[in-house]
Amino acid sequence: MAQLLFKDVNKVYPNGYHAVHDFNMEIKDGEFICLVGDSGCGKSTTLRMIAGLEDITAGEFYIDGKLANQMSSRDRGIAMVFQSYALYPHLTVYENLAFGLTLEGIDADVIEEKVQATAKILGLTEYLERFPRALSGGQCQRVAVGRALIRKVKIFLMDEPLSNLDAKQRVTMRSEIKQIHRSVGATTIYVTHDQTEAMTMSDRIVVMKSGGYVQQIGTPYELYFYPKNLFVAGFIGEPPMNFIRGAVENGKFKGCGLELELSPVVKDVKSLEGKKVVFAFRPEAIKLENDSASYRLTSKVELTELLGDNTNVYATVGEEEKVNIILKVNPHHTPEMGAEFTFGVPHVSAYVYDAETEEIVENDVKRH
Ligand code: ADP
Numbered sequence: 001m002a003q004l005l006f007k008d009v010n011k012v013y014p015n016g017y018h019a020v021h022d023f024n025m026e027i028k029d030g031e032f033i034c035l036v037g038d039s040g041c042g043k044s045t046t047l048r049m050i051a052g053l054e055d056i057t058a059g060e061f062y063i064d065g066k067l068a069n070q071m072s073s074r075d076r077g078i079a080m081v082f083q084s085y086a087l088y089p090h091l092t093v094y095e096n097l098a099f100g101l102t103l104e105g106i107d108a109d110v111i112e113e114k115v116q117a118t119a120k121i122l123g124l125t126e127y128l129e130r131f132p133r134a135l136s137g138g139q140c141q142r143v144a145v146g147r148a149l150i151r152k153v154k155i156f157l158m159d160e161p162l163s164n165l166d167a168k169q170r171v172t173m174r175s176e177i178k179q180i181h182r183s184v185g186a187t188t189i190y191v192t193h194d195q196t197e198a199m200t201m202s203d204r205i206v207v208m209k210s211g212g213y214v215q216q217i218g219t220p221y222e223l224y225f226y227p228k229n230l231f232v233a234g235f236i237g238e239p240p241m242n243f244i245r246g247a248v249e250n251g252k253f254k255g256c257g258l259e260l261e262l263s264p265v266v267k268d269v270k271s272l273e274g275k276k277v278v279f280a281f282r283p284e285a286i287k288l289e290n291d292s293a294s295y296r297l298t299s300k301v302e303l304t305e306l307l308g309d310n311t312n313v314y315a316t317v318g319e320e321e322k323v324n325i326i327l328k329v330n331p332h333h334t335p336e337m338g339a340e341f342t343f344g345v346p347h348v349s350a351y352v353y354d355a356e357t358e359e360i361v362e363n364d365v366k367r368h
Pocket of ligand 1: 037
């Protein structure tokens, strides 16, 4: 079992760069956690601190209740898979999998048993005699995962393990890694810049922003439906959430030619009077029917993109101050380019953020 606890963990590199700020989190035994955020936001640094490859500058890090700041990498019970799978080219898949165990002087028959069991989990049994050059990228990455897996560790660390694979292989490996996690049960921390990867694989996601600031920690469901600030709202979801900037006047959102009554979607409209806010909604949350529980918005269609299961509509809202939005519509109801397109944003799918603090405005909206 491996439960991890971070208390105000900070990393300042020797050159003075503060790469991780006050990282606080408890990771439960067996959880699959993704650290997600743009390049340079401190994901790998955090992972390397867990691995013991990087010192923790301040704060405390515990593994199973034991302070681990000074614990050697060896004693942490971790295995790590990196972006570059770095297999030994002159060794077969079998030998690559067995390599670490051979070094540890483990008996050949025990190694045989472990290699076969690991190969079975990863679907590599028929490739054991092959050399890496005769494998696809996905198979190589599976061997790399296998090398980590074979050591029966309690913590799995993965740093962008799929980024060298093509799109199709990535999708396949995503579900394979999930299945491996389910069967092995090791606590897993997985670093990616790809929000889709994070959404599809994680029990919980940590969204980080450049400078090493944690923005929100939650399940994929929580982050998608309840993003607590503009950064998370814009980061999670593809295409990203639409933002329309404006101000509150007489209880209404005004901006880009829109006038929207805010009382259905914020708790205390009065406290917002005169404030700059952002009205937001997801491209896929719109509806075409008119009803009293939706806002009506009119846009001008600039471009449409048929994707098969839906169409992305690139449109603008407003006359003088125009703002670009993206809408996802049923391909059978794709509007004409250049046409006016009126749609509804259900109150349950509308978000209001304070433009200054970038935090969500307090509300009681139950998203569904
Ligand atoms: P990510 O994994 O999110 O892309 P990293 O954790 O690798 O980000 O890096 C976070 C920040 O710390 C980056 O701005 C990077 O340039 C900086 N950084 C990483 N390693 C070092 C180092 N050894 N010395 C100084 N700065 C570093």
